[in-house]
Every structure is written in structure tokens, then in C-alpha cells.
Amino acid sequence: xxxxxxxxxxxxxxxxxxxxxxxxxxxxxxxxxxxxxxxxxxxxxxxxxxxxxxxxxxxxxxxxxxxxxxxxxxxxxxxxxxx
Numbered sequence: 001x002x003x004x005x006x007x008x009x010x011x012x013x014x015x016x017x018x019x020x021x022x023x024x025x026x027x028x029x030x031x032x033x034x035x036x037x038x039x040x041x042x043x044x045x046x047x048x049x050x051x052x053x054x055x056x057x058x059x060x061x062x063x064x065x066x067x068x069x070x071x072x073x074x075x076x077x078x079x080x081x082x083x
Contacts, residue, residue: 011035015042021078023048025069030056048074 012035022045026036040049050072058065 012038012042015039016044018043018045021046021048021074023050023069023072023074025050025052025059025065025072027052027054027058029054030059046078048072048077050074 015038022043024036024040024047026033026049028051030036040047050069052065052068054062054065059069
């Protein structure tokens, strides 16, 4: 039931509205890499892109992919650290 909404949604038009530092984790072998590139190109907020290998489903539950994304330098640079 969600296919129509997913396939017709255009996130690119919202890229300029993002106002917080953003990490985009993607692969050329995952779904719609050209869309991820276009989204990142349209963003005005600080953006980090982490391009790696793997297909669409590796990013949901592939331990190595999840660990790499979670350990990205982006978080150390953009999140406040409690003293």
C-alpha cells in the first residue's frame, strides 16, 4: 500500500528547507543514487555525504554498514558534547 506514496514523493523540493547539519549515507548500488546526489546538491545546511558500497537493504540491518554510518565523523563535528 505504500508504494504509490514512496514512488511519487519528491524529496528534492524540500532539500533547501533542511536547517540542521545532515549526514547522507548512500551507495551507487542502493535505490535512486542520482536522487541522493541531487538532494545533497540542493541542501543549504551543512551536509556530509558518506558514499559506500552495498545495496539498499545493507543500510537497514547490515552490521558493517550501520556501524560505519554511526561512527561517521559527522556526529563528532555537529553534535554538542556534554561536559
